[in-house]
Amino acid sequence: MNRVRQSVVVLSVSLAAGCAAAGQRGVTAPGASVERLSREFEFTEGATCDAEGNVYFTDQPNDRIMRWSVDGRLSVFMKPSNRSNGMMFDTKGNLYSCADEKNELWMITPDKKVTVLVKEYKGKLLNAPNDVWLRPDGGLYFTDPWYKRDWWKRGPQEQEVEGVYYLAPHREEDKPGAPRQLTRVIDDLKTPNGITGTPDGKTLFVSDLGAQRTYVYDIRPDGSLTNKRLFCQMGSDGMTIDSEGNVYLTGKGVTVFDKAGNQIDHIDVPEEWSANVCFGGKHRRTLFITAGKGLYAVKMRVKGVNDKGGK
Numbered sequence: 311m312n313r314v315r316q317s318v319v320v321l322s323v324s325l326a327a328g329c330a331a332a333g334q335r336g337v338t339a340p341g342a343s344v345e346r347l348s349r350e351f352e353f354t355e356g357a358t359c360d361a362e363g364n365v366y367f368t369d370q371p372n373d374r375i376m377r378w379s380v381d382g383r384l385s386v387f388m389k390p391s392n393r394s395n396g397m398m399f400d401t402k403g404n405l406y407s408c409a410d411e412k413n414e415l416w417m418i419t420p421d422k423k424v425t426v427l428v429k430e431y432k433g434k435l436l437n438a439p440n441d442v443w444l445r446p447d448g449g450l451y452f453t454d455p456w457y458k459r460d461w462w463k464r465g466p467q468e469q470e471v472e473g474v475y476y477l478a479p480h481r482e483e484d485k486p487g488a489p490r491q492l493t494r495v496i497d498d499l500k501t502p503n504g505i506t507g508t509p510d511g512k513t514l515f516v517s518d519l520g521a522q523r524t525y526v527y528d529i530r531p532d533g534s535l536t537n538k539r540l541f542c543q544m545g546s547d548g549m550t551i552d553s554e555g556n557v558y559l560t561g562k563g564v565t566v567f568d569k570a571g572n573q574i575d576h577i578d579v580p581e582e583w584s585a586n587v588c589f590g591g592k593h594r595r596t597l598f599i600t601a602g603k604g605l606y607a608v609k610m611r612v613k614g615v616n617d618k619g620g621k
Contacts, residue, residue, distance in 0.1 A: 354600035396441030548586030589614020
């Protein structure tokens with residue numbers, strides 16, 4: 311969740327320029343429009359999808375994780391949720407959550423058992439894990455910006471940078487119960503926030519919301535990053551990717567860029583701020599958007615590819 315509203319002004323200028331791309335094929339289904347599914351929340355975030363197509367998202371100020379089922383039923387999955395923010399499922403049905411209240415990274419099993427995976431780096435508290443993306447082998451990346459929260463009971467910022475981290479998967483040679491290796495892989499961004507990657511695990515996209523830039527990196531087999539380059543001149547709170555390689559950025563609505571970084575579409579949402587986005591539903595052809603106090607959806611021409619166990 312991000313409350314830096316001055317970003318909206320910058321985004322509006324960027325969108326006005328980008329929407330001039332005529333003749334581009336849009337990503338929404340013909341005739342589709344954005345539908346408000348519910349507006350009974352304080353601030354929605356963290357949209358992600360499980361193997362069946364059910365969508366999970368957070369209502370962070372109210373400290374709960376919500377579930378929108380494939381048959382259109384809304385329920386509470388977990389409360390309290392340690393002020394969960396960005397989330398993503400793995401292939402085993404575990405839900406990884408950026409647990410903001412105590413600046414931790416959680417793994418939540420299908421039966422709601424919680425394991426704290428990360429709470430510090432080199433003996434210092436993290437800023438606050440914000441968004442997370444899992445690559446196919448189980449390694450994961452998360453952003454760690456500093457947005458001071460009203461609910462924190464902690465001292466000043468301990469990490470010297472707002473970084474991006476890689477948590478390696480367990481290796482065959484690791485002893486049972488051994489901690490997974492945590493590495494800071496990006497340390498030169500102003501405010502890293504949204505993050506996503508390609509389903510082959512070879513390319514990572516990271517938004518620098520504070521600088522209004524999104525960068526793309528090549529991923530090495532060991533999880534380290536190389537070949538940083540500018541993807542587009544826009545920051546993002548949350549991100550996802552579709553079957554054509556188009557990348558979705560959030561802020562003032564949802565802005566869609568092709569794999570070369572050219573804007574090809576924009577989806578208006580009737581809220582001041584769109585925080586996150588994911589594909590869901592049985593066939594991953596519905597785009598779900600967490601925005602302001604609401605959950606929104608729109609039918610798509612394309613389908614999502616980053617949902618674990620997707621059909």
